[in-house]
Amino acid sequence: MTYFLKASLFLLVMFSVTTSKAQLYKNNIREYKARIPGEAAKLIKSGELFLTADSLSQTFKPNGYGPIAVDLESMKKKKLEPGKIYNRVAEATVIVSPTGKCGELTERGTECEKIHSYPATGYIIDSKGIIVTNYHVANGYVTKNNTTSRDVMIVMLKDGTTFPVTEVLSADQANDLAILKIDPKGRKLPALPIATKDAEIGDPVFIVSHPKGFFYAFSSGMVTDKFSENNWRARQYRNIMAISADFAAGSSGGAIIDQFGNVIGTVSYTKTLQHSDDPSKTQMILKATIPAAELLKLIKEGNIKK
The missing domain is CATH 2.40.10.10 (Trypsin-like serine proteases)
Structure with missing residues (x-):
């Protein structure tokens, strides 16, 4: 009996150690899909000053942008296992989404209060809050075709912390790139280094x-x-x-x-x-x-x- 109890305890400890190291299964709806409009609603109700679609559109410069000051990370030279690549990159990957009140009239004649969102992806290149995404993502917020999510463009970190976009630093329709700014309020964000050498076919x-x-x-x-x-x-x-x-x-x-x-x-x-x-x-x-x-x-x- 004593041997059986010891063996059972040993297996229980080993199971606990093994499961503690396992990756958790995330709930995409609760952790992100439902959280995005919820965080956007808080920002809209807060009265905080941020760029609506109409005001952000004015920062799109048809004649282009000059150089911007970015504190880039140094290129990494040590080969990483895929799991370590994921962990590192995920922390610097963000959700970029136009959000806003629906605003359309319901069948009862009242204004729809639902928050609409259209999540895309971006990534941090400067720990002070400089984000890269596509031109078509940023332009999707300001275009007049967007009629339901014009209140605030948000950037959500992996842990759910959310910030409004405060500025368009650069936009390039030709190469489908946009560089956005957020105010991380003193928080140092994880940033990704940019390669200075082109990748080759087969890499x-x-x-x-x-x-x-x-x-x-x-x-x-x-x-x-x-x-x-x-x-x-x-x-x-x-x-x-x-x-x-x-x-x-x-x-x-x-x-x-x-x-x-x-x-x-x-x-x-x-x-x-x-x-x-x-x-x-x-x-x-x-x-x-x-x-x-x-x-x-x-x-x-x-x-x-x-």
Whole structure:
């Protein structure tokens, strides 16, 4: 009997140790999806001064932006295991979302009080609160097509702490990049280093993003192609780095990471490649990202039109 009790206690201790090291299963709805409108509602009711869509739109400069002062992290050179890459990158990955009161009239003729949100991804590059995301994410807040979420654009950290965007530091439609500012109120934020050397085809890549409400999902793959394309909206060519790691709607603005933990690109878009004889058949999905060199150029040189 004594032997049985000792053996049982040993197994119980081992089970406790094992389970204490296991990763927890997050609740995407409770921890993030439902929390985003809740935090936005608090900000809206607080009376705190922040940029509404109408006021933020005025900070979009049609002639471009000059260089911006950013305290960038040094490039990392030590190869990391995927799990360590995830832990490090997740802490510096944020949710970027336009939010606001619905404002539409209900069937009863009263104003709808529901808070709408459209979460995308971003990442921190300066511990004082400088965030990178896509141009189309920031522009999605200010465009007149957005009629239901124009009160505050929020940035939510992994732990749920939420800040309003206070400024657009730079925006580049040609390369689908936007650099935003928040006030972390003295908190030093985890930031990601940006690679100063281009990734090559075949290099491994990793992404932490929020595809379709699966917040802080991890994906890996490799660089599959590098090419130039005509960005017809901006009427100029841009460089694209295609990858095989998965991402989807909600991943926009996420960081593409190398095996050392450096940013080598930013998620931009996906394109479905269909069979030429039968458009209903999908053959491949092209996953396009903006190389880090374009981000560094935007930071250091700006994009003022001459």
